[in-house]
Amino acid sequence: MNNQQTFENIVINLEPDQRFFRQTESDCSLVLIDKIEINHYAQQIILSGTHFTVDYEDKTIKRIEDRTNIHLETNLISEHNEGEE
Numbered sequence: 001m002n003n004q005q006t007f008e009n010i011v012i013n014l015e016p017d018q019r020f021f022r023q024t025e026s027d028c029s030l031v032l033i034d035k036i037e038i039n040h041y042a043q044q045i046i047l048s049g050t051h052f053t054v055d056y057e058d059k060t061i062k063r064i065e066d067r068t069n070i071h072l073e074t075n076l077i078s079e080h081n082e083g084e085e
Helices: none
Strands: 010-013 020-023 030-039 044-055 060-073
Touching: 030 060
Parallel strands: none
Antiparallel strands: 010 030, 020 030, 030 044, 044 060
16 A cells, blocks of 8 residues: 655635735746745745736836746745744
């Protein structure tokens, strides 16, 4: 019998009042995050949403048709139980 545990990806679709902006590192655009996916095996958190370019000089914002995915690598700092110090 195979006792190996499998973990499905966790997908969280955010309600409108839970969504938030994240600035991209590559071009300082804004992404309105509406979905969070946790991938256990890849040890990644993927933020997905609507991409907006910002022209700070002209003070304009333009929506981009393609969705953007931001992949973040998880890094375990520590594990502890609530009763532990």
